Amino acid sequence: MKQELELLLAPEVAFDELARYEAILQHAGLRPGQADFVHLRRRSIDARGRQPLVRLRADVYTEAPPKDLFGPWFTYPDVSRARRKVLIVGAGPAGLFAALRCIELGIKPIVLERGKDVRARRRDLAAINKEHTVHPDSNYCFGEGGAGTYSDGKLYTRATKRGDVGRVLRRLVQHGATPDILVDAHPHIGTNKLPAVVQALREAITDAGGEVRFETRVTDLILDHNHLRGVVTATGEALEADATILATGHSARDIYELLHRRGVLIEAKPFALGVRVEHPQSLIDQAQYRRRERGLLPAASYALVHQTEVKGRQRGVFSFCMCPGGFIVPAATAPGEVVVNGMSPSRRDSRFANSGIVAAVELDDLDLKQHGPLAGLHFQQQIEQRACLAAGGTQQAPAQRLGDFLKNKASAELLETSYQPGLLPVRMDEVLGATLAARLRQGFENFGRKIPGYATNAAQIVGVESRTSSPVRIPRDAATLQHPVVQGLFPCGEGAGYAGGIVSAAMDGERCAEAVTELVGSW
Template identity: 60%
Template sequence: MMKQLKLTLSPEIAYNDEALAQYIATKISAVNQDDFTIRKLKRSIDARGKNIKVHLQAEVYFNESPPPLLDYKQDYPNVAQAPQVVVVGAGPGGLFAALRLIELGYKPVVLERGKDVQTRRRDLASINKDHLVNGESNYCFGEGGAGTYSDGKLYTRSKKRGSVRRILEILVAHGAVDDILVDTHPHIGTNKLPRIVSNLRESVLQAGGEVHFDTKVTDFVLKEGEMKGVITQQGDKIEGLGVILATGHSARDIFIRLHEQGIYIESKPFALGVRIEHPQQLIDQIQYNCKDRGEYLPASSYSLAAQAVYEGKQRGVFSFCMCPGGFIVPAATAPGEVVVNGMSPSRRNSKFANSGMVVSVLPEDLEPYQQYGALAGMHFQREVEQRSCQIAGTTQTAPAQKMRDFVNKKISGQLLETSYQPGLKSIAIDEVLPPFIAQSLRKGFQLFGKKMKGYLTNEAQIVGVESRTSSPVRIPRNKESFEHVQTKRLYPCAEGAGYAGGIMSAAIDGEKCAEKLVEKYGK
C-alpha cells in the first residue's frame, strides 16, 4: 500500500532522514520504522515568515518496496559500425547529444578542443596559482564544458523543449545523488561533477562512440550548401551525416571561422558586469531572518532584478549564476584577459556568497563596433576583458572595489578577504566598465539595497569582470528542424549557438538536436 503525504516541516526534520522517518512514523501511527519506506518527491524552502518552513511531498510504502526510482534505463546499443555524426564540443550539449545519438542507433564522434576532465584540473591550478592561461584548457574549455568547474546548478526555465526529469535521471544513473530529483533548485557541485562527466564519457565509449580530446576544429567541410564534416588542427578530415556544433559561448575562433566562410551568424543580446561577493553569513541573515542558519538549512541564495535608466534608456540590471557558499574563479580563455565566474562545491560550505551582477547590453551600445558585423558584441566583450587585465597589472589579478565605495565613487583603501585565488587589486571599477554599465550597476545596487536590507554594504566587494553570461553571437536555426537556416546538415546547439543558458537547457538542446538530425538524415 502507498500513501501520499504533503508535509510542512522544520529544517531539522526535513533535512535529517532519521528525524523525518520518526516524524512520519508518528504521523501514520506506525509501530516500527521497518514497516514502511519513504520516497521523497519534492522539497522546497519557504523563508517568507519568521520561522522557516520546508514543504515536502513524499510517498510512503507500507510492507512493500517502492517502484524503481528511475524510469531511465542505461541500456545502450553498440553503434561502433553505425553511421556516424560529428559532435563538436564535450560540454553538456555535446555529451547529451552523443548519448541520444547512441540511443537512436548512430555513432557519435565527439571532438573536444580541451583535455579530459581530470587532466584539465592542472590547467585550472596554473591559472589560479601561476596566472597562466591555457587557451585550450581552462574554466570554459575542456571535457564537461564551463559548467563542470563553474558550479553545477541544474535548474532551468527551459521546460518546453524537453524533459527536465529525463536529464536529471541520466545524471543520477551516472553517479549524481538522487536529491537532485527532489529539490526545487538542484545542485551537484564542482567537486562531484567531474566524476559524473567521466561516467557519461565512458557510456559513449562503451557503446562504440568516439571521444577525442586535444582536438580543435579549425575549419568546416562544405559541399553545395551542406556541412559534410570538419577539419581539425591536426589536419584530419572527419565527416558524417551532419555536424552538431556545441562549442560553448566562448569559442570565439569558431564564430570567426563561420563568419569567414560565409555561414550566416548574427549578433544577439547579452549582459556584462561584475561579480559581487558577500559573507555568506550576511546573506543567510538577510534571507533567513536569523543570526545563524544552523546545521540543516542550506546556504541561502538570492535573485535580484531591476530596471535602471541611463541617458534616457532603460536597461535591466540583474543577478546571474548566484553561488551560495562558493568561490570566484578566473574564467579567461586567452592570455591578456581577466574574466571572473562563480562556482560552489556540493556542500556549499565556503564562507562567501557570490553572484554575477550584470547589465543588459543594447544594440545601440555596439554602434562603435559595427565594422565587425555579427561579431560586434564579441569584440566589445573582449575589449572590456582586456582592459580589466591591463588595469589590474596584466596577470589574473582582478580589479575590485568595495560595494558602497563603488556606489559613492570612492577608491577602496583596503579590500576585503576574498575567495578569488589569483588575488585582487583596488581599482575604481569605472576605469574598467563602460559608463552605461557602471552607472546602471550603481542604480541597481541602490534599488537592491532597499529590497534586501543590509545587501548594500562595504562588507561586500565587486570583482571585475563578469562578461561570459551568454554568447554574444547566435547561429540561427530553423525553429522546427533545428537545422541552420542556410547551411544544411549543420545543427547549432546549446549556449554557443545562443539556444541555452546552463547545464540543463544545454543538455536538453543537445538531445533535441540529435533527434532532429536523425529524423531528417538518418537511414
C-alpha cells in the first residue's frame, strides 16, 4: 500500500533526516516500524509567508516498493565494431548525451572536442584568472563538458516537453551526481563536483567502444553537393561518417562563420545581453527569507522579469543564471574581449550572490543588412571588445556600483568582489550603449521595488554578460531534426539555438541521436 503525502515543514525539521522521517510518519498516521519505505519525491522552499517553510512530497509504503521506483539504470553495449558511425562535434552536455544515446542504439560515436579534458582544462582557467591569458580553445566555454562544467551546473529547466528530464537526471546520478538532484525543485550539482561527473560520462563512452578526441577543432566540412559526408580538423585530417551531429555550444563563432562561408543556411535569432549584478548573499537571504540568519535554508535565490520601453520599443529585462553563494568568472573565448558568467560550488557558501541581468535583443535591433545572419554575433563582439578596452585591455572587468548606475554617476570606488581578475570603475553606459543601459536601468528600478534593498550601492554591476544564448540558429526540420538543405547534418543544442542549459541541451542531444538512428538506414 502507498500513501502520497504533501506537507510543509520548518527547515530545521525538513533538512534533518531523522526529524523529517518522524514528521512524515506522523502525517501518514503511522508509528515507527509500520512504514516499509519512505520515498521523498520533491523538495522546494516556500518563502511566501512570514516564515519560510519547506514543501515536501513523499510516498510512504507499508509494503515493499516497486523495483523500478527510481527508473531504469543505463547499460551500454560494445559499439567498437559497429557498422554505423556518427561524428559528434562538441563534448558539452548535448554532445555527451548524444554519444551515450547513440551507443544505446548501437551506433559508434566519434566525439570531436576542440578543448581539453576537464583536468587539463583547469590550468587554462587558472591562467585566465591569474595571468589574464585567454586560450581560444580551452577556457570557461570550450573544453570537456562545455560551458556548464565550470559555470555552475544548475539543472533546472522549463523545457519539459522536449524530452524526459528525469531520464537525464538519472543518467547524471548513475555517473556520480548526488541523488538530491532527483528530489530538489531546482537541482544543482555544483562547479566543484560536476567535472568528475563529466569525466565519468566520457569514460562510459570510451569503455563502450566510442571515441572522444580532445584538442580536435573542426575547420572545414566535407560536402558532396547537399550531403555532409564529414569534417576536416585543424591538422588536416578528414573524418567521414554516416551523419554529423553539430553540438558546438553558443560561443563557437568560427563554426557559424564556417557554415556561412560554405553556403550552409543559418539564421540570425534574438538573444539577450547585459551585466552581472553582485550583492552580498546576506542581503538576498534577508530579503527573501525575512530573517537575519538563514540557518539550514539554502542560500536564497531570485527570478525577476520586467517589460521595458525605450524609444517606443518594448523589450524584456530579466535575471539569468542566478548564482546564490557563487562567484563571477571570466568567460571570454578570445583575447581582446571581456565576458563574465556566474558559477556556484555545491555548498553555495560564498559570501556573494550574483545573477545575469540581461535585456532582450531582437532582430529589429541588429544591422542585418551589413552582417546578415551573423549580425548578432558582431553585436556581441563589439560590446565585449569595448568592455575589454574600457577595463584596460586585460581580463579585468568594467564595473559600477548599482546605485551610481541608476543615477548615471561615476563610482569613485568599487566593492569587494568574487571576480578574481579584478574590477575597474567604468561608466557602464560607455560599454553597453545608451539604449541597452536605459533598458537595464528600468529593469533594476523595477527589481528594487520587488526586492527590498536590491537597487542599492551595496551591489555592483559587472560587464558584460553576453553569452546567454546563441545569436544564430542553424535551422532543422521539426520532424527529422536534420538540416532542411544539407543531408547528414543534425544541428543540436545551445549552439544551434535549440536549448538553453545543461538539461535541455542533454535532452536535445538524445533526440538528435534518435533522429540519426531513424534516418541513417534510409540513405
